[in-house]
Amino acid sequence: MTGKTGRFGKFGGQYVPEALMAALIELEASYLKISRDRDFVREQSHYLKNYAGRPTPLTYCKNMSKDLGAKIYLKREDLLHGGAHKLNNTLGQALLARYMGKKRLIAETGAGQHGVATAIAGAMLNLPVEVYMGEEDIARQRLNVFRMELMGARVIPVRTGSRTLKDAVNEALREWVGSVSDTHYLIGSVVGPHPFPLIVRDFQTVIGREVRKQSMKVEGRLPDHLIACVGGGSNAIGLFHPFIRDHVTMTGAEAGGHGLLTGEHGATLCGGTPGVLHGAFSYLLQDENGQIAGTHSISAGLDYPGVGPEHSMLKDLKRVQYIAVNDDEALTAFRYLSRKEGIIPAMESAHAVAAALRMKGEISRDDIVVINLSGRGDKDVTTVAALQGDVS
Amino acid sequence: MNRIGETFLSAGRPLFIAFTVAGDPDFDRSVAAARALIEGGADIIELGVPFSDPVADGPTIQRADCRALGAGMTPEMVFTLVRRIRLFSTVPVVLLTYYNIVHHYGIPRFYRDAGGAGVDGILIADMPVEESGPVMKVAKETGIDQIFMVCETTSPERFERILKNAQGFLYLVSHMGVTGVLTALPPGATALVRSVREKTTMPLAVGFGIATPDHAAGIARAGADAAIAGSAIVAIIEENMDDQECMVDALKKYASSMRNAMNRPGEAGMG
Numbered sequence: 001m002t003g004k005t006g007r008f009g010k011f012g013g014q015y016v017p018e019a020l021m022a023a024l025i026e027l028e029a030s031y032l033k034i035s036r037d038r039d040f041v042r043e044q045s046h047y048l049k050n051y052a053g054r055p056t057p058l059t060y061c062k063n064m065s066k067d068l069g070a071k072i073y074l075k076r077e078d079l080l081h082g083g084a085h086k087l088n089n090t091l092g093q094a095l096l097a098r099y100m101g102k103k104r105l106i107a108e109t110g111a112g113q114h115g116v117a118t119a120i121a122g123a124m125l126n127l128p129v130e131v132y133m134g135e136e137d138i139a140r141q142r143l144n145v146f147r148m149e150l151m152g153a154r155v156i157p158v159r160t161g162s163r164t165l166k167d168a169v170n171e172a173l174r175e176w177v178g179s180v181s182d183t184h185y186l187i188g189s190v191v192g193p194h195p196f197p198l199i200v201r202d203f204q205t206v207i208g209r210e211v212r213k214q215s216m217k218v219e220g221r222l223p224d225h226l227i228a229c230v231g232g233g234s235n236a237i238g239l240f241h242p243f244i245r246d247h248v249t250m251t252g253a254e255a256g257g258h259g260l261l262t263g264e265h266g267a268t269l270c271g272g273t274p275g276v277l278h279g280a281f282s283y284l285l286q287d288e289n290g291q292i293a294g295t296h297s298i299s300a301g302l303d304y305p306g307v308g309p310e311h312s313m314l315k316d317l318k319r320v321q322y323i324a325v326n327d328d329e330a331l332t333a334f335r336y337l338s339r340k341e342g343i344i345p346a347m348e349s350a351h352a353v354a355a356a357l358r359m360k361g362e363i364s365r366d367d368i369v370v371i372n373l374s375g376r377g378d379k380d381v382t383t384v385a386a387l388q389g390d391v392s
Numbered sequence: 393m394n395r396i397g398e399t400f401l402s403a404g405r406p407l408f409i410a411f412t413v414a415g416d417p418d419f420d421r422s423v424a425a426a427r428a429l430i431e432g433g434a435d436i437i438e439l440g441v442p443f444s445d446p447v448a449d450g451p452t453i454q455r456a457d458c459r460a461l462g463a464g465m466t467p468e469m470v471f472t473l474v475r476r477i478r479l480f481s482t483v484p485v486v487l488l489t490y491y492n493i494v495h496h497y498g499i500p501r502f503y504r505d506a507g508g509a510g511v512d513g514i515l516i517a518d519m520p521v522e523e524s525g526p527v528m529k530v531a532k533e534t535g536i537d538q539i540f541m542v543c544e545t546t547s548p549e550r551f552e553r554i555l556k557n558a559q560g561f562l563y564l565v566s567h568m569g570v571t572g573v574l575t576a577l578p579p580g581a582t583a584l585v586r587s588v589r590e591k592t593t594m595p596l597a598v599g600f601g602i603a604t605p606d607h608a609a610g611i612a613r614a615g616a617d618a619a620i621a622g623s624a625i626v627a628i629i630e631e632n633m634d635d636q637e638c639m640v641d642a643l644k645k646y647a648s649s650m651r652n653a654m655n656r657p658g659e660a661g662m663g
Contacts, residue, residue, distance in 0.1 A: 015523055017447065017517055018542065019541075019569075021520050284492075286496065291444040292492075
């Protein structure tokens with residue numbers, strides 16, 4: 001889908017300072033070589049299976065199916081080691097970094113899930129890890145900070161800008177400029193300059209490829225609807241991409257925050273315009289002068305003003321429908337899935353569950369709906385408990 | 393050739409390029425700062441267009457961007473500021489900006505308005521030559537010099553491509569990192585100047601980390617045609633925000649010391 005220029009349609013590209021160009025060119029060449037290398041593919045599959053726990057189940061949700069009047073399945077990325085889909089990418093990139101002779105990994109994190117997954121891969125492959133994390137996110141995701149540190153990663157607080165994911169990416173990029181010779185920047189989503197959106201997508205498509213097989217096995221056919229949450233968009237593209245040429249409808253649920261009209265949200269595709277952030281031309285949230293706008297979401301992982309360039313293309317092609325799910329709706333879905341199915345979703349994934357709940361009445365009995373449950377919700381229970389405290 | 397090329401040709405010595413963020417700490421004091429730098433002896437003024445997410449910049453310039461944005465600075469006001477400078481000076485003015493600012497404003501409109509205000513050159517910090525197609529076309533039409541960065545990891549093939557497109561001068565990045573003040577001239581800077589000098593007669597300006605007259609003199613000795621100081625200047629503005637007179641004095645003194653360090657090797661320093 002991406003050509004020699006590293007573009008998805010008109011989106012993508014490499015808008016980075018000159019000092020990063022050599023590293024991106026080296027990364028692209030190494031990746032193209034390694035992705036065809038049998039030993040690499042075998043090693044990666046080995047770790048995904050025996051260490052990370054793939055394939056993850058495709059769980060039929062009896063109660064939810066009854067309630068919504070369709071066949072509802074969850075793709076259980078919450079059961080992947082680390083508690084989210086992130087490890088698919090970090091294992092792949094950490095192996096790639098080792099292959100390239102890099103001695104150190106740096107990463108950004110919002111909710112902390114990508115930081116945790118990088119810490120896991122780093123610990124297992126003996127690569128030191130430094131994770132840049134906004135101060136505000138550190139405060140709301142304490143548990144993940146502790147997990148990263150337990151596994152030997154150093155968490156570096158980011159105090160610039162909005163002190164969230166966007167600024168963590170800025171700091172990681174700045175750090176990378178000064179250390180490109182021995183350091184790999186292990187970016188956590190399908191964002192950033194080429195070749196990152198391509199590499200991360202390739203490592204995440206294991207989700208969609210498994211769903212194809214599992215759906216064929218259980219239902220004898222492909223699903224009718226796919227739903228995933230979209231922050232940067234890696235779990236969504238991982239699910240969607242293997243189905244792009246099939247007759248399957250796809251919905252990406254963005255963070256509606258307090259509502260699109262309030263301006264306090266993270267719904268980049270629903271409420272943004274094209275521009276350049278973090279090295280790529282893509283939709284983004286910006287003000288009338290091209291300054292990057294502040295965002296808000298109940299979920300730290302979706303609190304980001306940019307989105308992967310491939311999603312921007314899929315939006316313009318109308319191949320995927322992107323919708324905004326507000327905080328309240330996500331919170332309702334969080335409780336709904338916990339109560340109905342005994343599965344506590346990550347607040348990010350709760351946005352996808354909410355999108356499925358909206359389909360009630362519009363889908364028929366035989367429709368197969370697959371929701372990507374991109375992560376588990378343990379990290380969010382303190383936030384939800386605090387909100388309940390507010391109410392009562 | 394426009395004003396930048398003429399300045400390099402006529403000086404007969406290496407130049408001192410002074411960087412500030414346009415609108416830091418506010419519009420009026422930013423004009424005063426530019427004026428002080430020019431009166432102190434800056435040969436070229438480089439103005440940063442404030443951006444919310446300046447990934448090539450270290451903490452000092454990030455803070456300046458924040459102050460300028462907080463004071464309500466917009467691209468239109470940057471052009472007004474350049475017009476204001478043009479009332480008292482003909483020194484070349486270069487804008488340093490990020491791609492999204494230009495893209496959002498509209499590339500042709502940005503270059504037209506910049507040219508109209510008296511801007512001579514534009515450097516887009518996050519635009520490598522690979523992405524410069526749409527911009528180059530407009531830059532040529534408007535007669536504005538498009539300036540590119542070169543660093544030690546720039547491959548020979550890419551260097552040739554940059555050289556084909558670059559105008560005005562080449563901005564050599566002294567070390568692999570973001571902007572900021574260094575205590576000593578990075579060891580790679582001299583080697584970079586020498587290796588690029590072999591390949592082109594285009595003026596070479598060295599930036600990133602350059603802070604003291606010693607650094608500037610070292611850059612000149614290595615054969616560069618200009619030294620660029622930024623964070624050191626921004627730090628002076630930051631330290632003197634509550635006293636404009638002190639700020640102006642300190643900037644003048646600083647610019648003068650840097651300018652005097654840029655005499656040809658062998659010439660006696662004037663200050």
